[in-house]
Amino acid sequence: MRPILLLIPALALTACTAPAAQDPGLKVGGAFGARPSVVFPEGKPSGALQIDQLTAGKGARLGAGDVAIVHYTAHVWDGRENRRVDSSFTRGAPAAFPVGQLVPGLDKALRGRTVGSRVIAAIPPSEGFGANPPQGVGPSDGLFYVIDILGAHAKGESVKGRASAYAGIRVGGGARPELSLPVAPPPARYSAKVLVRGDGPRVERGQLVVTQYEGAVWARRSVFDSTWKSGRPRAFTVGDGGVIKAWERALTGVPVGSRVLVVAPPRMAYGSAGLPAFGIRGADTLVFVVDVLAAYR
Numbered sequence: 001m002r003p004i005l006l007l008i009p010a011l012a013l014t015a016c017t018a019p020a021a022q023d024p025g026l027k028v029g030g031a032f033g034a035r036p037s038v039v040f041p042e043g044k045p046s047g048a049l050q051i052d053q054l055t056a057g058k059g060a061r062l063g064a065g066d067v068a069i070v071h072y073t074a075h076v077w078d079g080r081e082n083r084r085v086d087s088s089f090t091r092g093a094p095a096a097f098p099v100g101q102l103v104p105g106l107d108k109a110l111r112g113r114t115v116g117s118r119v120i121a122a123i124p125p126s127e128g129f130g131a132n133p134p135q136g137v138g139p140s141d142g143l144f145y146v147i148d149i150l151g152a153h154a155k156g157e158s159v160k161g162r163a164s165a166y167a168g169i170r171v172g173g174g175a176r177p178e179l180s181l182p183v184a185p186p187p188a189r190y191s192a193k194v195l196v197r198g199d200g201p202r203v204e205r206g207q208l209v210v211t212q213y214e215g216a217v218w219a220r221r222s223v224f225d226s227t228w229k230s231g232r233p234r235a236f237t238v239g240d241g242g243v244i245k246a247w248e249r250a251l252t253g254v255p256v257g258s259r260v261l262v263v264a265p266p267r268m269a270y271g272s273a274g275l276p277a278f279g280i281r282g283a284d285t286l287v288f289v290v291d292v293l294a295a296y297r
Helices: 104-110 245-251
Strands: 018-020 023-029 037-039 050-055 067-077 084-087 095-098 118-123 142-153 164-166 169-171 191-196 208-217 222-226 234-237 259-264 286-296
Touching: 023 118, 050 104, 067 208, 067 234, 095 208, 104 118, 104 142, 142 286, 164 191, 169 259, 191 245, 245 259, 245 286
Parallel strands: none
Antiparallel strands: 018 023, 023 037, 050 118, 067 084, 067 095, 067 142, 118 142, 164 169, 191 259, 208 222, 208 234, 208 286, 259 286
């Protein structure tokens, strides 16, 4: 799978307009899950980290190690243009924020919040990106985020299923379905098999899909990547070219809650270039077991 870039960057739909705790002139309006409107007060922010919760959700509580699925808007708060620099709403799909690996201000804003909450955070440079900000943000810029928490996915989350086999490949049962590949030449063609069929909505192009997975190289029968081992689920958008062709084809239309086995020959994986950073060569056929945990739009 191609590396997924995390850009820092339905529940009760209620309109909310409220000031931040320390800046009474700041107003945020709009419904949870919809693009917010932001009115900034005159002048620069106080320079301190400011966090407020405009809507309190009743869902799961976020902790370190969880993946938060969010819609968000980010502005540079400079007291002049206060320009918007990033927004999941303009991309058409939510984003995945790994709690515990975000900039300090965002981690403090999200940790302990519940799904269904709208949180705002004014983040000074000392609690933000520091000397290495993303494009469009300066080292001395303060940031302002509006974040709607749509979902929370924990480290060990997985699809329940028994051990199974397909095309000589064995897939273990339990919370971590480890792959075991046969000593045989790899198949020449792409194939996919739904090992456990979920009862959720079908995955559609344009959705953000949350997964757990393990991937192995057929020729060497070795695992090259595993979310169960690395520590948390990962998410990607179906249909934007962010994952290999085999994943796009295998997961589109699959119900949420499914476990899918995917055999990806080079042309459906990384092609002749391979993926050297993961030890994948141009001629390698890959095998994945993928748990489809959720899909968001």
